[in-house]
Ligand SMILES: O=C(O)CCC(=O)C(=O)O
């Protein structure tokens with residue numbers, strides 16, 4: 001069972017000859033005793049190993065994505081030194097002097113139209129109103145940033161390095177994960193890679209890399225803020241987050257309990273989005289997660305986070321791959337949340353959406369004020385339905 005794609009390359013980001021940027025200093029780990037979610041560890045190097053090792057990695061992947069819905073990936077081709085450079089860049093871009101105030105205006109995202117490319121100012125994603133301060137500043141790097149030169153001038157000398165990282169996550173790690181998911185579904189190695197991402201660009205369509213920082217909570221927000229980023233599922237196919245030390249990310253277990261994602265230096269935290277849950281008919285889960293207020297001993301630190309969101313071709317029709325052997329064997333899972341919500345929307349007569357419509361709808365409506373009030377864990381939330389999938393904001 002030879003893997004049909006080239007062995008995983010090792011990414012190197014040589015910034016010699018460029019102006020130095022400040023070094024990101026990782027904050028210390030929390031000493032608090034939190035309820036951690038045990039995550040399975042997927043060793044991606046095993047995919048280049050013996051047939052038994054390949055089978056082992058496939059099984060780990062399947063167990064993780066049908067149970068926790070999150071996993072840790074090691075040996076993904078970005079060593080600690082290279083990842084340090086990525087964090088140096090992310091920290092400098094979101095938290096340093098990489099952008100002037102004019103740049104922030106010139107390159108600001110077009111949120112009203114659901115286009116998130118560019119600089120995201122620190123408002124609108126929290127659980128308060130759309131215009132309220134939300135502690136999160138980010139730069140969203142889409143393929144068009146390079147194709148249309150939509151990069152602030154001071155960042156341009158590093159454009160090739162950022163692209164190399166984004167490329168590695170999408171076209172090497174992302175492709176290999178799709179290969180594993182194809183095998184899990186009983187399909188040929190390249191089936192999902194051929195079907196999902198769209199081709200002919202390093203970051204095709206809306207796949208993107210986000211550098212972001214969560215600023216420490218302001219004094220006046222400490223008492224009233226629980227979640228910095230509300231409870232949601234990602235809307236693409238796969239997401240990769242290099243593990244970082246400030247504990248904020250929580251995932252919702254099958255038992256409806258929230259648990260903290262542990263820090264593991266050098267690993268990638270990986271989860272699936274709506275696309276994979278719908279295509280797999282609910283077998284592979286797009287797990288709900290949220291970014292909470294950090295534990296008390298980490299509340300003074302800036303939390304730098306680097307996210308790779310691997311999306312789908314805008315024309316991809318979102319529906320289960322009914323011919324996939326695993327779906328035939330175990331059947332569709334309408335009790336699964338995202339796929340179930342999707343089924344209900346279709347039953348109500350809504351059209352099967354293309355991914356592009358789904359994404360724009362979800363981007364436009366993300367965290368809009370809404371209608372229905374529900375109680376989760378004893379805490380009142382507003383519920384908003386976006387493309388059939390529920391998004392919650394704490395009231
Ligand atoms: O920063 C994180 O740890 C997760 C962010 C996240 O879930 C998102 O942006 O969709």
Ligand SMILES: [Fe+2]
Pocket residue numbers: 232233234289
């Ligand atoms: Fe997310």
